[in-house]
Amino acid sequence: MSGGVDSAVAAARAVDAGHDVTGVHLALSRAPGTLRTGSRGCCTVEDSRDAWRAADLLGIPYYVWDFSERFQAEVVDDFVAEYAAGRTPNPCLRCNERIKFAALLEKALALGFDAVCTGHYAKVVEGPGGHRELHRAADWAKDQSYVLGVLTAQQLEHVLLPLAETPSKAEVRAEAARRGLSVASKPDSHDICFIPDGDTRGWLAERIPPAEGEIKDAAGAVVGTHPGAHAFTVGQRKGLRIGTPAPDGRPRFVLEIRPKDNEVVVGPREALAVDELRGIRPSWAGRPVPEAEQLLQGPREAGRTSSSFPVLAQVRAHGDPVPARARLELVEGPDTEPVPELVVRLDEPMNGVAPGQSVVLYQGTRVLGQATVSATRSPARPAAGAGGPATGR
Template sequence: MSGGVDSAVAAARAVDAGHEVVGVHLALSRMPGTLRTGSRGCCTIEDSMDAQRAADLIGIPYYVWDFSERFKLDVVDDFIAEYAAGRTPNPCLRCNERIKFAALLEKALDLGFDAVATGHYANIVTDDDGNRELHRAADWAKDQSYVLGVLTAEQLAHSLFPLGSTPSKAEVRAEAAARGFSVASKPDSHDICFIPDGDTRGWLAERVGAEQGDILDRDGAKLGTHEGAAAFTVGQRKGLNIGFPADDGKPRFVLEVRPKTNEVIVGPREALDLSEIAGSRFSWAGRPPQDLGSPLECMVQIRAHADPVPATLSHRDCELVVNPEQPLSGVSPGQSAVIYLGTRVLGQFTIDRTVSAAPIHVG
């Protein structure tokens, strides 16, 4: 129970469904002020109190479990290491993968519980052979299946998402109000919970370093300087501080971050278009496809709020390889690509390499 409206209603619905429910809030930091407060994040002392009030109204036991050390190692330190390597990680996806449906689920099973229920908007469907599948939520606008794409078949077997079939978030808020929950109108959390003031660049500079380096064009010509390559992501336009325009007068975007040489490569928007993405770190959300010897038609989603695009999926040389029908834009190594068959999440991989739709020559 994060202290928000979704997990409160999910817990109440689990009780209504006849389950024996215990509310658990995750303490992810031992230092007050290192996680967001109010509506800007989750898992703070304020949120813990909100969760306890909801648990009291529902009439279920409530506990706070300290996962701060594991959260630091598996989410925060991973976030820092990925940026230091020039990649762009998704900390919410890592939290689901390594904390909520790994550390939390492991402890729950050890204590004799059957499953972990959360307020995520997603559905679990059982096929004719008894295999559990992860599917999009009924409300696509609130669908969170992307950040759950890391779940395995074993984890899906012990997961419940009571809100998955709800037509809209407005209905959840109305239900919360009817149940008397004080969080009924609490704003949704957003941004990265472990960066207190939302200044990701400044936060990274303190931990990765902010040594001045060069901003180069694709031919290797120096255009300017930056105060730390780790602060930049592929596709970024703002904050380049290049003192003169491109020859064609069009804006330039970050095409590549090179942490070893502390260089940032920039170029035109069309240079961001990719014809292929691939990764060797992948997992299947339930039963894997029977045969990937030939390309499989699918949909691929590269961000939590991006639209899925038609593509083909292949398995080559220990990698999952996706070729979109139309070029993908602004994709960075470190992002997660989630594969869909209709509404079903087939699996996901961390993007290790990309292939440009048009050759890019760097001097």
């Protein structure tokens, strides 16, 4: 129970369904004042009080579980490390993966609970052969299946999502008001909970030592300097402070971040378009598609690849899915043991995809799984000395 209206109504519906429900609020910071307050965050002291009031009204036990150390290590420190490496992470997705459906679920199962119930807008259904599948919610405008794409088949066996079929957030609020829940009109939380003022660049600057570097165009010419590559992300236009105008006078955008050389590469908007993504650490939300399953069950030999399969690819929580074909490839891993990588060939280009983002794959409403973007290919950017499209990492 985060202290918001969605988790309060989800708990109420679980009680109505006859489940033996216990409310749990996650304390994610030893100094809760460092998390956002009011309508701009979750998991603060005031949120814990809102959750307690909802649990009291529902007549269910209520606890606060301290996951602050694990949250710091698994989400906050990971966020800093990813930016330092020139990648753009999604901390909410990481929190779902490592805290809410890993640490929380592990503890719940160890204590004898059967499932974790949340107020996420997504749907778990029983598919062919009795295997559980993750699907989009009925309300596509509020659908949160993207940030749940990291759930595994085992985790889906222990997840309840009571808001799955709710047609709109307005209905959830109306239901909360009818039930007398004080959070009925509480504004939605948004942005990153552990950055108090919303200034991600300033927050990172306090944790990653500044190091001035060069801003270059796609041809390698120096067009400016920057105070630290971590302050930029692919697709960014504002704040570049480039003194040299582009030859055509058009705006320039961040195309690539090179942390090893502390360089930022800029170029025209059309160079942001990518037609292929590569993803590392792929996972499957339920049973893998047959093409992937066949590869994974065969010999682990680098160079083997699966047949391609049709998907819809999505790289942002509320981004538009793009038709594509995907395949798995086995590549040499860090310890020479071949590991799978995901290759997604887009039917139409996507703009501004950054390494570190998650690409979530769908077939219809079903979530197949996800991977972390490690590289992209842009047909508008010839690779230096290669005569082909560039791949940015």
